[in-house]
Amino acid sequence: MRGDANGILSAAMPLSIPVVWSDECLLHEPGGEVWIGLPIPGDEVPERALRIREELTAAGAPLHPVEPHDDGALLDVHDPSLVDFLRTAWERWDHEGYPVEHGQTRVVAYITPHPGLAGDVEPLIPASPAALTGLFCFDTMTPVGPGTWSAARAAVDCALTACDLVLGGAPLAYACTRPPGHHVTRTAYGGSCYLNNAAVAAQHLRRRGAGRVAVVDVDAHHGNGAQSIFRDRDDVLTASVHVDPEAGWFPHFLGTARESHGTNLNLPVPPRTGDASWVAAVAHLADATRSFGADAVVLALGVDAAAADPESPLDVTPAGFREAGRLVGGLGLPTVVVQEGGYDLASIGGLVRAALEGVEEGSGG
Ligand code: SP5
Numbered sequence: 502m503r504g505d506a507n508g509i510l511s512a513a514m515p516l517s518i519p520v521v522w523s524d525e526c527l528l529h530e531p532g533g534e535v536w537i538g539l540p541i542p543g544d545e546v547p548e549r550a551l552r553i554r555e556e557l558t559a560a561g562a563p564l565h566p567v568e569p570h571d572d573g574a575l576l577d578v579h580d581p582s583l584v585d586f587l588r589t590a591w592e593r594w595d596h597e598g599y600p601v602e603h604g605q606t607r608v609v610a611y612i613t614p615h616p617g618l619a620g621d622v623e624p625l626i627p628a629s630p631a632a633l634t635g636l637f638c639f640d641t642m643t644p645v646g647p648g649t650w651s652a653a654r655a656a657v658d659c660a661l662t663a664c665d666l667v668l669g670g671a672p673l674a675y676a677c678t679r680p681p682g683h684h685v686t687r688t689a690y691g692g693s694c695y696l697n698n699a700a701v702a703a704q705h706l707r708r709r710g711a712g713r714v715a716v717v718d719v720d721a722h723h724g725n726g727a728q729s730i731f732r733d734r735d736d737v738l739t740a741s742v743h744v745d746p747e748a749g750w751f752p753h754f755l756g757t758a759r760e761s762h763g764t765n766l767n768l769p770v771p772p773r774t775g776d777a778s779w780v781a782a783v784a785h786l787a788d789a790t791r792s793f794g795a796d797a798v799v800l801a802l803g804v805d806a807a808a809a810d811p812e813s814p815l816d817v818t819p820a821g822f823r824e825a826g827r828l829v830g831g832l833g834l835p836t837v838v839v840q841e842g843g844y845d846l847a848s849i850g851g852l853v854r855a856a857l858e859g860v861e862e863g864s865g866g
């Protein structure tokens with residue numbers, strides 16, 4: 502049983518949205534991350550995806566196996582140097598002896614080419630692997646280990662497979678992926694993200710015939726990656742509701758309403774925002790998608806805006822996620838849902854289920 506918007510209980514229909522899955526997405530183990538100078542446990546863990554899959558299959562959703570895709574759309578949105586770095590980072594690190602000689606079991610940066618360091622001198626490509634990491638990674642919380650590349654590349658394939666289902670006529674498809682991707686720009690990764698799955702999906706939809714695509718991002722954190730990647734494009738709308746970075750939240754340097762322009766909409770909300778204001782912001786994103794004339798939607802579905810989530814101070818409930826899903830589904834557009842954040846293992850499955858039930862209800866399914 503579940504409550505609808507009026508609080509009336511109704512029998513839950515089984516979910517019918519295909520859930521695209523790859524076991525390879527489980528191969529990335531953060532092992533820990535460095536936060537403000539200290540090692541802490543990483544919370545972007547494989548168990549997240551398992552919990553979501555368990556909940557969705559219990560709700561009746563069919564699993565759909567991942568299909569491999571070439572690098573076409575991936576290299577449209579990411580610089581080849583970033584992709585090459587991520588593909589080879591662990592082997593280089595291991596080969597240079599960091600794990601054995603120093604106990605450094607993950608690739609992490611220790612120096613970055615801050616714009617104030619080099620001024621107008623073009624920085625070197627560093628010979629040291631530790632220094633090279635700082636050329637591509639913008640934080641200390643996004644470690645690369647032995648399984649990271651396989652998992653991140655599989656996550657891209659899951660997003661692309663979900664796109665193909667929709668391009669083939671399915672109204673909706675869900676990529677049950679990790680690691681997430683929405684913080685990754687054309688040239689730099691971070692925020693527990695390596696490759697921008699949602700941006701690659703949007704680009705793939707464009708390549709395969711959708712004239713205009715909207716990336717609607719409801720993760721608790723700003724979708725800075727898609728904003729940056731598509732900044733000069735008038736064929737992709739990027740729209741994000743997120744906790745206000747000016748109130749002290751990741752990604753700290755970006756995400757204000759002032760960055761909004763014709764095809765970019767940022768709606769920061771204050772800490773402790775609950776369902777009413779958050780759902781109103783999602784309605785605003787949906788209205789912008791309609792006005793833009795999108796032919797397809799990529800919903801970047803992080804569920805870390807939930808009250809119990811350790812990574813954000815927002816207070817959205819499952820009913821709020823269901824209503825957000827209804828609003829996006831109600832656009833009546835082919836919709837690819839891509840998993841982003843969400844870190845409370847006890848509730849993550851139910852939150853994603855609520856959102857996807859809402860998408861199906863809104864789309865009339
Ligand atoms: C995809 C996504 O949601 N990325 C957001 C990553 C934000 N990470 C900020 C980490 C700040 C340190 N968290 C420590 C939590 C201790 N409870």
Ligand code: ZN
Pocket residue numbers: 720721722803805842843
């Ligand atoms: Zn997030």
